[in-house]
Amino acid sequence: MKVLLWKELTDLKRDKKTLFTSILLPLLMLPLMGFIGFALAQEQVINVAVVDLDNATVHNSLLNITFSSRWLLGNITYYLAKYGYNYTVSHTTSIIKNPKIDLMVVIPKGFAENATSLTRVAKIEIYRKAGLQTTSRVEGLIFSIVNWFSDQLSKEKIMALARLAGVNATVEALRNPIIYTTTLVSISGTPVNTAFQIRITISRFLVLALSFVVTPAASYVIDGIIGERERKTMELLLSHPVKPSTIINAKVIAATILGLITAVADAFGLLIYISLSALTYGSQAPFLIDPWLLLVHSITAFFTILVTVAISLPFITRTKGIRSASNIMSIVTMMAVVFFFTALFVDYMRLPTYILALLYIIPYVHSILAIQTYVIGYPFQAFLHILFLAITSTVILYLTTKTLNTEKLLMSK
Amino acid sequence: MEGSAVVVEKLHKIYDNKVHAVRGISFRVDKGEIFGLIGPNGAGKSTTLRMIVGLIKPTKGRIRVMGIDVVKNPVEVKKYIGYLPEEADVYERLTGLEHLRFYAMLRGLQGYELDRAVEYGVKLSGLEMQSLERRASEYSKGMKRRLLLASVLMTRPKLAILDEPTSGLDVYASVNVRRMIKEYVRETGASIILSSHNMLEVEYLCNRVAFIARGRIIVEAEPKRIKEMYGAENLEDAFVKAVKEAEER
Ligand SMILES: Nc1ncnc2c1ncn2[C@@H]1O[C@H](COP(=O)(O)OP(=O)(O)OP(=O)(O)O)[C@@H](O)[C@H]1O
Ligand SMILES: [Mg+2]
Numbered sequence: 001m002k003v004l005l006w007k008e009l010t011d012l013k014r015d016k017k018t019l020f021t022s023i024l025l026p027l028l029m030l031p032l033m034g035f036i037g038f039a040l041a042q043e044q045v046i047n048v049a050v051v052d053l054d055n056a057t058v059h060n061s062l063l064n065i066t067f068s069s070r071w072l073l074g075n076i077t078y079y080l081a082k083y084g085y086n087y088t089v090s091h092t093t094s095i096i097k098n099p100k101i102d103l104m105v106v107i108p109k110g111f112a113e114n115a116t117s118l119t120r121v122a123k124i125e126i127y128r129k130a131g132l133q134t135t136s137r138v139e140g141l142i143f144s145i146v147n148w149f150s151d152q153l154s155k156e157k158i159m160a161l162a163r164l165a166g167v168n169a170t171v172e173a174l175r176n177p178i179i180y181t182t183t184l185v186s187i188s189g190t191p192v193n194t195a196f197q198i199r200i201t202i203s204r205f206l207v208l209a210l211s212f213v214v215t216p217a218a219s220y221v222i223d224g225i226i227g228e229r230e231r232k233t234m235e236l237l238l239s240h241p242v243k244p245s246t247i248i249n250a251k252v253i254a255a256t257i258l259g260l261i262t263a264v265a266d267a268f269g270l271l272i273y274i275s276l277s278a279l280t281y282g283s284q285a286p287f288l289i290d291p292w293l294l295l296v297h298s299i300t301a302f303f304t305i306l307v308t309v310a311i312s313l314p315f316i317t318r319t320k321g322i323r324s325a326s327n328i329m330s331i332v333t334m335m336a337v338v339f340f341f342t343a344l345f346v347d348y349m350r351l352p353t354y355i356l357a358l359l360y361i362i363p364y365v366h367s368i369l370a371i372q373t374y375v376i377g378y379p380f381q382a383f384l385h386i387l388f389l390a391i392t393s394t395v396i397l398y399l400t401t402k403t404l405n406t407e408k409l410l411m412s413k
Numbered sequence: 414m415e416g417s418a419v420v421v422e423k424l425h426k427i428y429d430n431k432v433h434a435v436r437g438i439s440f441r442v443d444k445g446e447i448f449g450l451i452g453p454n455g456a457g458k459s460t461t462l463r464m465i466v467g468l469i470k471p472t473k474g475r476i477r478v479m480g481i482d483v484v485k486n487p488v489e490v491k492k493y494i495g496y497l498p499e500e501a502d503v504y505e506r507l508t509g510l511e512h513l514r515f516y517a518m519l520r521g522l523q524g525y526e527l528d529r530a531v532e533y534g535v536k537l538s539g540l541e542m543q544s545l546e547r548r549a550s551e552y553s554k555g556m557k558r559r560l561l562l563a564s565v566l567m568t569r570p571k572l573a574i575l576d577e578p579t580s581g582l583d584v585y586a587s588v589n590v591r592r593m594i595k596e597y598v599r600e601t602g603a604s605i606i607l608s609s610h611n612m613l614e615v616e617y618l619c620n621r622v623a624f625i626a627r628g629r630i631i632v633e634a635e636p637k638r639i640k641e642m643y644g645a646e647n648l649e650d651a652f653v654k655a656v657k658e659a660e661e662r
Contacts, residue, residue: 003515006515006518007504007507007515010506010507011507015506232498232500233501233503233504235463235496236497236516236564236565237519238468239466239491239494239495239496240516241489241491241492241519241521242519406468406469406487407468410463410468411469
């Protein structure tokens, strides 16, 4: 066994292509994708037109409030420039006909008048070219500026009215008399912090990341077994005093080691990506990375790969070519990927018992549950799910290698 | 019998309930003997050899190697057998030397014994150290064949089964391999079963040969005796006559 494993690992070590695709790719792919996306987003040119049809300053002497459309215009152009958008100040709304203009902000006539009145509402008009993703970001920016002004004006109006009425009032009590609060708590009711929430988000992606590790490991086993037959090394190998099951097991272990390396690379890729995006967007970086979660992820990945290989092994050892074996494999891995994807938005432990009981047959559900239960604070349940994976794969592997003989390995249909 | 290295009795192999590849073959090979199997393509030579090695199961019949039942103890019996398949290739990413070490270790050798076997393998292969330290994917066909043959013989198995050991080799390489085989038997007193299409080779190497056609042995004797039996100049003529006779029957 040790000798066979040595051969497999030496072979793997020198197989630069496989190593590259299974370590560097997952490690670099996510951060690279994030980086490229970010860089490209920076490079986008968005042209905004701002039209002030009002161009007036109005003073409401009753409330003693002044508002000028130019203040709004000034703020909008200031922030557009700050966030790197191109803008043009125009005097006519027909500028929207220009195909180069992506978004137009119109301050209509009578805006300042309405804004300072006690009975009317002032309105900003935004014209956005459909089908452009980025214009919604500009819209968001305009929206927050407008909101801020609206807020200020309403505050001033409320205070002015209170002054006129001679009563004591606060802005909040008048404008927003009912509010609500939410406190995030753990499964046992204690409040949790943001780090905990981030952990849960990461765990969802970790489950998804599992789908990237099953495929390389599985194709490695296919290549190891059928490739050995096709490259004509199998017969000589089998003529040595080793059990065929030992040969298969060595290959399975080598594949699982490869898969494990992939899983770790994958997790790190995810972390790099999250850290990078946290840094670039300036939100709470750097935060704590939970090594235990990574450990649980790695163990789960190990057994997920093992169970995938175990399921496909009976087919692999009984098919002739690499292609037909790969087809069977991709059915199995597709199933895995579908389930891992659903874990992004399904909380598996909240499914009704009868559905869950059915799903328990599928090993990948246990992979999902192992991570999901661990992250919300049920380490023992996570352990049970991993145990299930371990037992299932061992039993299948045992049965497969038990029914295996050299003749089948040597020549299959 | 006590002195027999291999005893094959009424061996049959039917592939997939269809192809009756071997139809009742019996022979025995003594210790220190080189036994040759000759036959047209598809005669059942490789099938017979694979059954002796225990790689495929006979449909019927019995095989004993060194007194051990091959079907019942497939792993045990492999300890005594070195087998060179008809089509065998190298691991692309291992060096020649690593091949020798790997196959020696697969036979459970360690430490001094391992070093000695590898050393012997290096000598048998006739390859330069420089080549042996290169990856085997860079070898020529002949170098690969010599490397693999050396790996089969280096652990001095009591029975070597060689399926067309010189196929694909040039004249010089073939001569070398033949010399290697003969020397090996003289040094170790081991038995060899080989299959071949080269009559010269068989005549030079084998104490006894069996002609196989369509899964049956049609003649079995010393090369000299066979030539006499068919009144032929050489083994090739005898072979052609024997096969023709068998077809007519
Ligand atoms: N895996 C297999 N499945 C079905 N039939 C097979 C298989 N292997 C060999 N055969 C058939 O068994 C017969 C004997 O084949 P075998 O390889 O033993 O011949 P051989 O004497 O070694 O021929 P050659 O000189 O070409 O090597 C042939 O008819 C071949 O088609
Ligand atoms: Mg053959």
